[in-house]
Amino acid sequence: MKRIDNFNAGPSALPLSVLERVREELVDYQGTGMSVMEMSHRSAAYEAIHDAAEAKLRRLLNVPDDFRVLFLQGGASLQFAMLPMNFLGPDETALYVLTGVWSEKAAQEAVRFGHVVVDDQAKAEGYTDVPTQVMRPADVDLRYVHVTSNNTIYGTQWRELPVTDSPLVIDMSSDILSRPVDWTNVGVAYAGAQKNLGPSGVTVVFVRDSFLARANGDVPTMLGYPTHVKQRSLYNTPPTFAIYIMGLVLDWIEEQGGVEGIAARNREKAGLLYRVIDEYPDFYLGHAKERARSDVNVTFRLRDDELSARFLAEATKRDFVGVKGHRSVGGCRVSLYNAVSVESATRFATFMEDFVRAHR
Structure with missing residues (x-):
């Protein structure tokens, strides 16, 4: 068997022991006589996988009890629109800190739903740095401040999350589970799985109850966070196989x-x-x-x-x-x-x- 040194930016390397475990269980998962890919997402066998994955995430990241954990689809790119659709009204303002291409894309989606101001200090320096302090407009009540914790294209990263007096919304797609998280001022955090969590196909979202309570009501059912919170991410068929593999990756992280x-x-x-x-x-x-x-x-x-x-x-x-x-x-x-x-x-x-x- 040939294994290369995989430095892809995403989808990226998976632990070999995880891939071998998937191979062992691919056709017959723990005596069920079928693959996880074939299971009903309403079955007891799959729900055990689903619930265990959430429990592992909470334990590894010390997620506070007042956060809901969601397993969604569409990648971080869908979150760029879904988030302001749920949490930014036409008369409200959000601050987007630009530190690379993905934060720019997130800001471009948000302007469809409300007012957006940007902190472009890093952009002015060619995205070689992240701000030492977030520049927010005076006398503006911000609904939230959006940051991208790590910037895959430019290779920059916030060593510590910025301090703000508004809730933080964080795109953690490329460094989730690579280091501890300070949840103190976080309203929402989200991450596509295909870099550190597992294969492509599942997106993890953490949303604080107090932030969720202010979600916009007039949102299409599938795009509303409350829908998925109420149904434990099982409103429709979730990416079951990706969640299963993510659970194995989380086991591997615990072993490390x-x-x-x-x-x-x-x-x-x-x-x-x-x-x-x-x-x-x-x-x-x-x-x-x-x-x-x-x-x-x-x-x-x-x-x-x-x-x-x-x-x-x-x-x-x-x-x-x-x-x-x-x-x-x-x-x-x-x-x-x-x-x-x-x-x-x-x-x-x-x-x-x-x-x-x-x-x-």
């Missing part, structure tokens, strides 16, 4: 020492690559400022385009997959999500050093 253990691993992995970038500044130019460097997406360029093309070609020959930067910015991006091993990161850091020696 929980979120704290995973966070330490992620810092170690990122540090291996950033050390090489800093050691060879004549070869590698990191995109993010040091204080805003992401632990899960390391972005950089080489000193010229020709050398970058050669670097990417040689990386492919060595079975490193997903290293090419996003088409909007170019360069290189190495995504070090939870399931990427320290050994994979070490191999890539060694490759970076070898490339310098071979092309000086």
Whole structure:
């Protein structure tokens, strides 16, 4: 069996032990005589999977009791619209902190439902940093402040969530379960699963009861958070197989020492690559400022385009997959999500050093 070093930005690597467990249970899940893919979502066997996945998420992330946990579909991109549809009225204002492409897209959807103001400090600096302090308009009552905790394309990350006097709404798609979460001022958090939680197909949403109580009433049934809260995410058929695999990934995270253990691993992995970038500044130019460097997406360029093309070609020959930067910015991006091993990161850091020696 051949396994490559998978640095794709999403869908991304899954733990090998999880894939092997899925293979073992694919045809006959725990003596039921059928695959999870074949089960009714109303069956006792599936509901046990569903409820266990929620319980594991709550335990791993220390989710407060006054939050509801939802398993939805449509990815974070649907949340860009669903969230303001539910929580922003035509006479209300929300602040969107722009730190990359995905926060821009979220803001573009929100303007359909209410007033939007933006903090574009990071955009003015080419998305190389995140703000040290959120800039909010004076004398404006904000319904919420939206931030993207990690920016996959630019490789920047909030080291700590910003402090605001309005509820935070957080897109955690690319760093959920990669580090602990401070829930103090969070109204809603959401994340597509395909980077740290499991396969594509399920989106996790955490919504605080007090925030949910102010949800707009005139919303299509399937797009209303209260619908899914009331029905425990079983209003219609959920992405059952993706939720099942997510549950196995959560088991694996617990085996790695929980979120704290995973966070330490992620810092170690990122540090291996950033050390090489800093050691060879004549070869590698990191995109993010040091204080805003992401632990899960390391972005950089080489000193010229020709050398970058050669670097990417040689990386492919060595079975490193997903290293090419996003088409909007170019360069290189190495995504070090939870399931990427320290050994994979070490191999890539060694490759970076070898490339310098071979092309000086």
